[in-house]
Amino acid sequence: MGCLWVRCIPCITDCVMAEIEKLGQKYRVALRIAKDPRFERFERLPCTQKGTYADDCLVQRVTQHKCYIVATVDRDLKRRIRKIPGVPIMYISNHRYNIERMPDDYGAPRF
Ligand SMILES: [Zn+2]
Numbered sequence: 001m002g003c004l005w006v007r008c009i010p011c012i013t014d015c016v017m018a019e020i021e022k023l024g025q026k027y028r029v030a031l032r033i034a035k036d037p038r039f040e041r042f043e044r045l046p047c048t049q050k051g052t053y054a055d056d057c058l059v060q061r062v063t064q065h066k067c068y069i070v071a072t073v074d075r076d077l078k079r080r081i082r083k084i085p086g087v088p089i090m091y092i093s094n095h096r097y098n099i100e101r102m103p104d105d106y107g108a109p110r111f
Contacts, residue, residue: 003090003097010071013061014047015054055080062087069099 001007012034020031034042047057055077062068063084070081071090081089082101089100 003099004069008069009043010041011043011045011068013045013054013057015052015057017044019054059084 020027058070059080062070066086069088069090072078073091078089081087088102091098
């Protein structure tokens with residue numbers, strides 16, 4: 001809400017969950033937030049191909065369905081997403097959420 005000025009549904013894919021699980025202790029807070037049913041914040045997106053590298057899965061997903069904003073601070077993933085037209089990127093810098101390539105760059109109405 002604070003960043004986009006609109007209600008949106010954060011989603012997390014099976015492969016990203018698996019990746020966080022593999023990362024272990026250091027990321028246990030992220031895992032707990034993503035898993036906690038009380039938050040009801042994350043919609044789980046099932047992955048069809050098991051064992052796919054998460055970045056590949058996300059790139060494939062947003063290439064096929066242009067309805068997502070990708071939230072990442074991973075430099076390599078950002079670089080790959082930038083090559084796909086019409087897919088904004090959400091990231092955190094200076095403790096704030098930011099959006100790169102907002103849709104008004106693509107002719108959506110301004111407010
Ligand atoms: Zn996946």
